[in-house]
Amino acid sequence: GQNIDQPTEMTATEGAIVQINCTYQTSGFNGLFWYQQHAGEAPTFLSYNVLDGLEEKGRFSSFLSRSKGYSYLLLKELQMKDSASYLCAVRNSGYALNFGKGTSLLVTP
């Protein structure tokens, strides 16, 4: 079985930092992905982690702890355009990508 949990909604202020958490329980593990999705649009790839630690890519960073079944996406210097849903997805031993329900982030002025 597989279980991926993320907060449903978060609100943050423009210019601030926000951390979106994701916990998972999965049979087999072949990596964790973060995607951004604006309403009515396709998800776009943000990051991939397969080893423990922090991956930094511009304003976005992603962290993974395999032993804890835990990841987070860190967004710095928030901009209004960062208002979107953020999807955590885990690739299990069957190579399929399984998605959490997503976290809707609202950035306010």
Add this chain to the structure above:
Amino acid sequence: DGGITQSPKYLFRKEGQNVTLSCEQNLNHDAMYWYRQDPGQGLRLIYYSQIVNDFQKGDIAEGYSVSREKKESFPLTVTSAQKNPTAFYLCASTYSHTATNEKLFFGSGTQLSVL
């Protein structure tokens, strides 16, 4: 430019009708996928195909059918057996189904509604 094209953007289905959603890619990807997205829900896997003339059921395949006669095309048919078809349907592809670091490339989606 390479990419994935889904059509139509919006589709309406009448009671008892089958409808087909189109997905075409020119990325030369072997693997293709269909996901369904409901409001407040994550993406759920309907079907996937690793190679031409082969496909497997995902988590919610009942009421759907697919074909993979060409590498570029992976159409999804929503049959009359699918009693709750209203959702946002996303097609995706990867170069290889077995490479673990392969990210999904998504089409722009089709919103299906029931009349």
